[in-house]
Amino acid sequence: MIEAIRKRRSIRNFLKRDVEEEKLNEVLKAAMFSPNSWGTRPWEFIVVRAEETKKALAKASPHAGFVDKAPVVIVVCFDTKKGKRFKEDSAIAAEHIHLEAVNQGLASCFVQIADAGDPPGTAEPLVKELLGIPEDCRVMCLMPLGYAARELKEHADSEYDPVKVHLERF
Numbered sequence: 416m417i418e419a420i421r422k423r424r425s426i427r428n429f430l431k432r433d434v435e436e437e438k439l440n441e442v443l444k445a446a447m448f449s450p451n452s453w454g455t456r457p458w459e460f461i462v463v464r465a466e467e468t469k470k471a472l473a474k475a476s477p478h479a480g481f482v483d484k485a486p487v488v489i490v491v492c493f494d495t496k497k498g499k500r501f502k503e504d505s506a507i508a509a510e511h512i513h514l515e516a517v518n519q520g521l522a523s524c525f526v527q528i529a530d531a532g533d534p535p536g537t538a539e540p541l542v543k544e545l546l547g548i549p550e551d552c553r554v555m556c557l558m559p560l561g562y563a564a565r566e567l568k569e570h571a572d573s574e575y576d577p578v579k580v581h582l583e584r585f
């Protein structure tokens with residue numbers, strides 16, 4: 416596990432190579448194995464491959480501009496009728512996507528949609544309108560998925576900072 420965690424970097428450039436359906440399914444399975452508050456499994460995932468839609472998603476936030484370079488974009492949504500912990504449940508599912516992507520030889524990046532955009536808060540309604548997401552659903556992030564055009568340096572032991580660890584009291 417620590418190997419995948421070390422390798423996981425935010426990748427923003429992708430090869431023009433499609434993601435195999437089996438790999439995509441494993442990534443989505445990992446998302447649905449996430450811990451979730453009260454076991455309500457409140458997530459919904461939209462898989463976007465259409466070029467025009469990806470281009471529109473790339474315009475949702477000033478920090479999303481590269482998502483159309485990925486062959487697949489997974490949109491991580493949350494049904495507020497089912498769950499109460501939007502941010503926690505969605506972010507954990509996104510991280511499962513990120514790590515299983517690495518395990519499958521793929522790469523991703525967490526691209527914030529909730530509270531994002533210019534001005535802030537405009538990204539989510541834009542994505543909801545574009546993808547026909549119901550009123551009761553929130554959108555946390557986009558997870559572009561593909562083969563990295565260039566690998567980034569793995570996380571290193573030097574990033575472990577013992578000063579950040581407090582024994583018994585802060």
Ligand SMILES: Cc1cc2nc3c(=O)[nH]c(=O)nc-3n(C[C@H](O)[C@H](O)[C@H](O)COP(=O)(O)O)c2cc1C
Nearest residue numbers: 423424425426427476478479524525526527528531
């Ligand atoms: C909550 C959250 C929001 C993020 N939003 C964006 C984003 O909108 N666009 C982007 O390119 N990267 C985004 N990132 C990725 C971070 O920039 C990245 O994780 C950080 O720089 C550390 O680099 P690493 O993931 O390669 O270790 C986000 C990450 C998190 C956890």
